[in-house]
Amino acid sequence: MTPYEAIISKRDLRVYTDQPIADDVMHRILQAGRMAGSAKNVEANRLVLVTDQAVQDSLVEAGEFSSWIGSSAAIVGFASPVAELRLFDVGRQAQNMMIAAHAEGVGTCPVTLQHSDKARAAVGLPDDWDMRMVITLGYPVQDHPDSPLKRTRVALDDLIVHNRWA
């Protein structure tokens, strides 16, 4: 799989088998997140790797569209200091990791945690840290009826504005 093929074919998958993710595979996925650049190279974010079932179950309560995340092989949370939430940096880390995971055959999906207090409590974050996004990881159940391949994207011609909006 070329990098372009990995980027183009990655879809967000939410239904996983019970197969755990091997340590060497997870290591490469985490490295992909680590190597994302950050604004001013501050590297303020931290990755919270959750494989414990009880902690995963408590994270379910932290989101509005997260009822399914407890059946992930792993969840990675993106923790940032509240004083300067670095969401672009989080996005870069998350996408790096999801593409690396996809190339390893591991499915992923980003999930929003709307309830910061519950997210903080679930993983024991201090009050001056926030964790608004996680990604779930796991080996995908093949041919699941909720296949994301049914969903389309905005056509390229409708997506691109050339030079000026008007």
Ligand SMILES: Cc1cc2nc3c(=O)[nH]c(=O)nc-3n(C[C@H](O)[C@H](O)[C@H](O)COP(=O)(O)O)c2cc1C
């Ligand atoms: C910032 C962001 C937040 C998201 N939050 C959730 C979420 O809370 N729960 C969920 O199931 N999916 C969530 N998603 C996944 C989107 O629904 C998914 O990216 C979109 O449907 C496209 O999926 P596809 O690539 O499989 O077509 C989120 C995606 C992004 C980019």
